Amino acid sequence: MNIRNVEKSTWIFIIIGLLLFIVPFIITGRSMQFIIIQIFIFAIFAMSYDILLGFTGIISFGHVMFFGIGAYSTAIVMDRMDATVLSFFVAILVAVVIASIVSFIVGALTLRLKSHFYAMLTLALAGLFLVAAEKWRSLTGGNDGFTFRLPEILRDSHHLYVLCLVSLVLLFFGLRRFTKSPFGRVLMAIRENEARTESLGYKVLHYKVIASVAAGVVASIAGVLYALSLRFVNTGVFATDLTIDVLLMTIIGGVGTLVGPILGAGLVELAHHWLSGLSDVHWIFERWIILYGTVYILVVIFFPLGIIGTLQSKFMNRSIKGLRNSRKTVGK
Amino acid sequence: MNSLLELNQVEAHIQKFHILQGINFGVKKGGVTVLLGRNGAGKTTTLRTIMGLNQVSKGTIRFKDEKINDLPPHKIANLGIGYVPEDQGIFGELTVGENMRVAMKKEDEETTRRMEWVLELFPDLKKFWKKPGGALSGGQKQMLAIARAYVNKNELLLIDEPSKGLAPIIVDKVTESIEQMKENTTILLVEQNFMMASKIGNQFFIIDDGKTVHEGQMEELKNDKGLMKKYLGIS
Incomplete structure (x- = not known):
């Protein structure tokens, strides 16, 4: 790869990534570091949702099942094996394999359905995983969940921070490459019009299933990191609230942009933290979810394409106007 | 049988409506075959049915002697049939370049050579290469739709009303492009604009109330005022 051919935006992302590495040296408070780690994890989860919603036009209400699979795979493997780096890699492998198989089966069986039926069916399947996790107490610990030990190296919050940041950066560039590839172009065509894409010679179902597997695997990695960050897992990792949260992060940031969901994750997590922390100032902030809902409504009204989507659209419109004006001038 | 595409007693329904009630025609290799008829006669449905976007209820469609009426649209497209729908069918949120590449x-x-050729034919596409397809004007969208269908080595191009809603100067440009394309590809054209159709068409079929009612050479139709008035409303 010729370094001169690297896009300007790639350099910007690399610089932001590098700057984030020095954050733990500036922000030393453990709770703030923990919030930033959560932002990284939810950014990964939101990017995985963006592959479905933003790039392929698939609405899933059950995406949390892959997150939960990742979290439980990690917790169970780390609990049953010795807390070593090897068991950590085994946990990732187990999570990725199970998420791939489940997302493949779910996708192949349900993606033939019209979008709203697919959305409802995924909701039901995620509910099934939640019930299974509640009832299979010998394996999952039921509602109470269980704690597990981490390998020595991951017990340091700095190391965990670096692990989550590296995962985010690698997955971001990997997914960016994926969406800019010929395969990604077909996904975007499917998002716009399935019949049209089919009449260009593409078997739409194949592409949708592969997108669903990719999204499922990435979501499971977010689940792995989430379990590591808490050293605990319970059935909350299968809760539909998490799918709704990640849907909001993606929409607020901007669907189909990859950067948008990262920004959305940051805004939602920080809003969550600050708004709930304001309860000491006034009792109204105990109901922070109302304020959060208001902010969400305002964002949807004023930034229908999400923050990044709106900025991109404004920039694009200006550039198109410029092109048309230059054409008129040449015409004179 | 020496037709590239052959429709035999094709019938099709859209929901409960019996739209195609007996379409018969054959498209010979080379040149432009035009489907003519009044609004609502079933011309667009015929093209969509050939592409597999509507189910055939009765009859057969053969492409290069192979029955294609039970095939899904992507398989039909991969046999070498390109389709330019009535609404141009471009992807508005993809850039012009992405629209072209997704079609390749x-x-x-071969496709690179074809791409260069269409970009010479439609220089506007090169200019708006990195802009979204939705930002193009109606004429530019039509050019993109045609260019996209031509970029692959398709043996047959189905083009649905390429002049619809375009300014006369753009219609001339589109006509010129189809005339150049017909040198290398067989074209089945649905067109309401008789001036355009008669200029580029070699043979014609008239569809009325979902049935093929007349066929012949375009030159004959130009001189048959009675036929034109009866089926096309042109006096």
Whole structure:
């Protein structure tokens, strides 16, 4: 790869990534570091949702099942094996394999359905995983969940921070490459019009299933990191609230942009933290979810394409106007 | 049988409506075959049914002697049939370049050569290469739709009303492009604009109330005022 051919935006992302590495040296408070780690994890989860919603036009209400699979795979493997780096890699492998198989089966069986039926069916399947996790107490610990030990190296919050940041950066560039590839172009065509894409010679179902597997695997990695960050897992990792949260992060940031969901994750997590922390100032902030809902409504009204989507659209419109004006001038 | 595409007693329904009630025609290799008829006669439905976007209820459609009426649209497209729908069918949120690339099934010497050729034919596409397809004017969208269908080595192009809603100067440009394309590809054209159709068409079929009612050479139709008035409302 010729370094001169690297896009300007790639350099910007690399610089932001590098700057984030020095954050733990500036922000030393453990709770703030923990919030930033959560932002990284939810950014990964939101990017995985963006592959479905933003790039392929698939609405899933059950995406949390892959997150939960990742979290439980990690917790169970780390609990049953010795807390070593090897068991950590085994946990990732187990999570990725199970998420791939489940997302493949779910996708192949349900993606033939019209979008709203697919959305409802995924909701039901995620509910099934939640019930299974509640009832299979010998394996999952039921509602109470269980704690597990981490390998020595991951017990340091700095190391965990670096692990989550590296995962985010690698997955971001990997997914960016994926969406800019010929395969990604077909996904975007499917998002716009399935019949049209089919009449260009593409078997739409194949592409949708592969997108669903990719999204499922990435979501499971977010689940792995989430379990590591808490050293605990319970059935909350299968809760539909998490799918709704990640849907909001993606929409607020901007669907189909990859950067948008990262920004959305940051805004939602920080809003969550600050708004709930304001309860000491006034009792109204105990109901922070109302304020959060208001902010969400305002964002949807004023930034229908999400923050990044709106900025991109404004920039694009200006550039198109410029092109048309230059054409008129040449015409004179 | 020496037709590239052959429709035999084709019938099709859209929901409960019996739209095609007996379409018969054959498209010979080379040149432009035009489907004519009044609004609502079933011309667009015929093209969509050939592409597999509507189910055939009765009859057969053969492409190069192979029955294609039970095949899904992607398989029909991969047999070498390109389709330019009535609404142009471009992807508005994809850039012009992405629209072109998504249509190229493989990027080899042949498709690259074809791409260069269409970009010379439609220089506006090069200019708006990195802009979204939705930002193009109606004429530019039509050019993109045609260019996209031509970029692959399709043996047959189905083009639905390429002049619809376009300014006369753009219609001339589109006509010129189809005339150049017909040198290399067989074209089945649905067109309401008789001036355009008669200029580029070689043979014609008239569809009325979902049935094929007349066929012949375009030159004959130009001189048959009675036929034109009866089926096309042109006096």
